[in-house]
Amino acid sequence: MSTPTNFDIGIIGSGVVGTRVAAQLHTLGYRPRIAPLRHATDLFDCNVVVLAQGAPHSALAATFVAQGIAVVSVSDNLADVLALLDIQDRALARQVPVIIGAACSPGMTGLLVHHVTRAFESIDEVHVAVHGTGGPQCARQHHESLAGVSIGWHEGEWLQRPAGSGRELCWFPDPVGARDCYRYASPEPVLLQRIAPSLQRITARVSATRRDRLTARLPMLSPPHAEGTLGGLRVEVRGVRNGMRHVEIVGIAERVATITGSVAAQAACALGNGVVPPGVHNLGQAEVPNDDILDGVLDSGTILHQFIGR
Amino acid sequence: MKFIRQVLLAISIGGIVATVLRTRGKSPEAPSQGGWREVTPQR
Numbered sequence: 001m002s003t004p005t006n007f008d009i010g011i012i013g014s015g016v017v018g019t020r021v022a023a024q025l026h027t028l029g030y031r032p033r034i035a036p037l038r039h040a041t042d043l044f045d046c047n048v049v050v051l052a053q054g055a056p057h058s059a060l061a062a063t064f065v066a067q068g069i070a071v072v073s074v075s076d077n078l079a080d081v082l083a084l085l086d087i088q089d090r091a092l093a094r095q096v097p098v099i100i101g102a103a104c105s106p107g108m109t110g111l112l113v114h115h116v117t118r119a120f121e122s123i124d125e126v127h128v129a130v131h132g133t134g135g136p137q138c139a140r141q142h143h144e145s146l147a148g149v150s151i152g153w154h155e156g157e158w159l160q161r162p163a164g165s166g167r168e169l170c171w172f173p174d175p176v177g178a179r180d181c182y183r184y185a186s187p188e189p190v191l192l193q194r195i196a197p198s199l200q201r202i203t204a205r206v207s208a209t210r211r212d213r214l215t216a217r218l219p220m221l222s223p224p225h226a227e228g229t230l231g232g233l234r235v236e237v238r239g240v241r242n243g244m245r246h247v248e249i250v251g252i253a254e255r256v257a258t259i260t261g262s263v264a265a266q267a268a269c270a271l272g273n274g275v276v277p278p279g280v281h282n283l284g285q286a287e288v289p290n291d292d293i294l295d296g297v298l299d300s301g302t303i304l305h306q307f308i309g310r
Numbered sequence: 311m312k313f314i315r316q317v318l319l320a321i322s323i324g325g326i327v328a329t330v331l332r333t334r335g336k337s338p339e340a341p342s343q344g345g346w347r348e349v350t351p352q353r
Contacts, residue, residue: 173346251346298350309344 007272010035010043012060013053016135016227017074017103020261021050021268024300028269040064048072048271050102050264054137058083065096070271074103074264077141078148081106081187088280097276102267102283104233104259105130105204106191108252110284111263111294112235112304113195116248123239124200126192129170129181131207132231134257139224146208146216148185153193153202164213168205172232173253173305179232181205182213195284207232231256249307259302266296 009025009032011018018034025032035042037053040060048070051057055077064071065087073084084100091098101107109128117123133139150163166183188204215221234251252259267283270276275289284290298304 250349304349305346306349307344308347 007047008033008045009268009272010046010049012037012040012043012049012051015053015137016257017138017260017264018050018052020257021052021264024261024265025268027300028265028296030269044069048268050268051075052264055080055141056083058087061098061100062087062090065091065094065098068094068096070096070276071098072102072264072267072271073098073100074107074260076101076103076106076138076187078145078151078185078187078190081190085190085280091279095278097271097278098280099267099271099276099288100280100282101187101191102260102264104134104231104256104263105186106188107263107267107283108233108259108297109188109235110191110195110282111290111297112233112250113192113237114284114290115294116235116237116250117196117239119248120237120239120241120246121243122198123196123237124198125202125236125238126196126199127201127203127205127236127238128188128192129168129172129179129205129207129234130231130256131170131172131176131179131181131233132256133224133228134231134255134260135227136224138256139228140220142184142206142208143212143216143220143224145184145186145206146182146212150183150185150204151189152183152204153189153199155200158189164208164216166203166205170205170207170234171307172234173251176230176232176253179207180209181207184208191282192284194282228256230254231259233259251305251307252302253305254302259297262297262300262302263293266293269296 011034050072055075057073057075061071146164148163152159163184170181184206186204189202236249
């Protein structure tokens with residue numbers, strides 16, 4: 001293993017995701033410092049900070065950007081991600097790079113779309129589905145996202161649909177298998193549209209049970225588990241290859257927090273190494289070293305699957 | 311009393327219809343060919 005470049009990485013949040021990010025960074029040879037949200041100012045001397053606590057992240061990210069500190073956010077909250085995109089002007093003014101949506105979905109999905117795109121002459125549809133949750137904050141986000149409004153990109157227009165609608169049976173790699181998935185309030189379409197503006201259709205779905213959908217508009221009836229069980233991710237890309245319609249489907253079966261930890265840690269390393277230009281970016285965009293980050297995630301033990309057949 | 315009978319009748323009919331749909335409806339078909347295989351991205 002090569003010796004890491006000398007830069008300090010801080011992590012806000014010591015939950016399931018925060019500890020996975022730290023463990024991944026330790027594996028890579030870094031010694032990250034972890035601070036709770038109320039002591040975020042302790043990390044003002046870091047070069048890179050990973051925001052691994054529950055949403056919202058936008059205000060804290062703006063604070064770190066104002067201090068000239070690069071930021072990685074794992075937030076998958078739609079409103080929060082839209083607010084993070086608004087930091088662009090401040091990040092450019094301070095010459096600071098920011099990577100948002102560095103989680104499983106969004107995050108790993110952007111890396112996979114970028115990876116799969118090379119199999120096409122052009123792509124026009126991306127359909128993403130995710131199963132499972134990371135820590136308790138992720139479970140709360142899952143609960144709330146089924147009660148809001150989902151957005152989707154359809155023929156060049158943003159469509160709003162009730163979250164929890166649009167059931168579709170999605171097949172994830174074994175042992176997750178088939179799960180009923182529904183629209184949800186996800187920033188995924190917004191971020192994927194930034195990766196490939198030529199896309200005509202983008203949808204994002206999440207697996208849910210009948211109880212999830214029935215109780216989505218109520219407070220959580222029972223406290224979430226400490227960590228979700230095995231999760232899954234599925235990315236379906238459609239486009240043109242050799243002049244004909246073509247579909248590629250890739251997926252992952254892994255704990256969501258583990259995927260998020262690997263992605264966020266690799267994104268933090270990319271920021272620390274100075275290979276990302278100033279501004280707000282999401283994974284999959286051309287300005288980000290997507291191949292290096294994906295290689296790093298897969299080297300950490302995550303196994304990528306491809307669906308063969310019809 | 312008439313209202314209660316109507317409610318019970320409506321619930322019964324709804325239950326029968328749901329039972330018929332459940333037992334006779336088609337469940338989604340599993341993929342008949344293919345499956346997942348591990349891939350190693352080109353470096």
